[in-house]
Amino acid sequence: MGLINRSDLYFTDYSWTTLASDNPKITGKPDSTLLNRMEGYEILYFINKLCELWNFTNKSSATKIEKMIRDEVPSDIHSEENIMKWISDNWKNSKY
Numbered sequence: 001m002g003l004i005n006r007s008d009l010y011f012t013d014y015s016w017t018t019l020a021s022d023n024p025k026i027t028g029k030p031d032s033t034l035l036n037r038m039e040g041y042e043i044l045y046f047i048n049k050l051c052e053l054w055n056f057t058n059k060s061s062a063t064k065i066e067k068m069i070r071d072e073v074p075s076d077i078h079s080e081e082n083i084m085k086w087i088s089d090n091w092k093n094s095k096y
Contacts, residue, residue: 002048004062006040011070014040029053030080037069050084064096071095 006016015038030049036042047065056062065087072094073086 003051003056004048004059006044008059009044010063010066014038014043016040030084032079032081034078035080035083043069046080064094067096068094
């Protein structure tokens with residue numbers, strides 16, 4: 001169980017589908033896997049994983065991550081690890 005759940009997400013236009021080969025409950029550290037920014041299960045997992053890794057316990061931090069992914073992370077950054085690094089590097093300068 002993560003810090004936030006589906007109803008806590010700020011944006012409501014996510015797709016909530018999984019392919020047979022996709023597992024929305026995959027565990028582990030963000031890696032070279034590509035993050036689909038419009039797939040709710042992937043975003044929810046990714047946000048909760050970052051909150052866990054960074055010891056965030058406040059839902060507002062999770063919302064900030066979500067907004068940064070949607071509005072600030074450059075569109076040419078696709079892997080989980082690179083998105084995580086970009087958010088970390090730009091956390092203090094975010095408009096959120």
